[in-house]
Amino acid sequence: MKPAVIRFYEGIADRASANDRDLTSFFVYFLTVEQGADTATAKSLTQCFTICDLHVPSRLSAYLSEGLKGSAKRYIKTPAGYRLQRTFCDTLSERFGSNRIVLQTSAELRSLEKNFAEGPKKRFLAEVIDCFEANANRAAIVMIWILALDHLFDHVLNSKLTEFNVALAANPDKRIKRVVTKEDLSELKESKFIELCRAANIISNDVRKILDDALGSGPINFA
Template sequence: MLLEDLISQVAGFDTQSPREKMCLFAWWLHVHGGKELFEPNDIRRCYDKLHLSQINIARNLTRMSERKPPDLLVERGMFKLARAVRIELDKKYGLHPSIQAVSKLLADLPDQVPDLAEKVFLSEAIDCYRVRAYRACIVMTWNLAFDHLLNWILKDPNRLAGFNAAIPVKFQKTPKKASIVIKSYDDFADDLKEFEIIELCKNANLLNDNLIRTLKEKLGKRNTAAHPSTMVIVQPQADDVVSDLVNNVVLALT
């Protein structure tokens, strides 16, 4: 996690005391900076990175180590967070292994997503996940996966022909829709609903039954996340949507 991403999760960071900020910076250095021990210059670089006004860092670190109980422990002339402080910050900002896995899955995707629109959806999904906006993350991940699906259909003339052949069969009783012919990306949005597109993929044998079920389920979760409701969206729900759609759609349909 970047330092900037951590700070974006901290409500009221700018009004925190120097002690609170330095505890947070120390935690970030331990967990994300790979430092078992840190020096005043490490904290100073955090201040510089965030464009914060400098204070007497060495003096403040010493005071923090002399508190009762101490915030910091001194070892080999350097500092580390006291256990109680580290545990408290772990509870607030620590990453569950599943969050680390999903974050890595999203972070590794940009090089594998050549389409510009997909890159935009991916970037927004990553931003939402990092700041724990899980409702928005589900919506953006669906946009990414569905955009990928549509481009996958269009990319191959045989797939597109099979998709178009399935339209008049599915909509026999709806003449207006039965006459639809998909020629470009915009034709999908203009003429067909997402659920209908998934059904047509099934009828045209473009996708297997497992993937059809996955897409229908995730579309339902997207709808729940996108529409105003009192339902709370939590991290495991976002993990499920991201993992399924990225692995089974974005990476699988090539």
């Protein structure tokens, strides 16, 4: 799993041309805005540079001190460290707005991992999030759909098999008359499986609509 600071750094469009002074400001933004730290310090900023495999500026402390001066101040100083001056923070927020959304989304996705026991599903979810973080969105969408269906398959087999088979008997399929294994479920068309889950009250109508919408515009119909 990539550390959050690396994901932040890699999301900076012009990072290769950014000078040390600006990178210092960017990492102050990361620490105090993205991570919610009260302040940034020379020590915490040094860690940001190091984790990102960047040389630590020899004038790091000087950049912080100099940012307190002049008409275009970058920082304010507190007893515990440095924070971004309000107008400068607003400027950076405009710059990193879309990047921040990606980072927040990534963090929320990573938080889902704790809901999975160690095993193939958890590793598969980690790979899905890796794809999202690498901007491989097509792969991420296809993979998360596969994972969602597999999770629903397991739920049906482990907890709702009787209800599902009752719904199947009332709405017969040409290929499958009764479900016993996951392979049986995979023989059903995805749209039919979703329809039967709703008929068996395994999912709500709202969830059915979400799945139908995803199926209609999702991986199967990708050009």
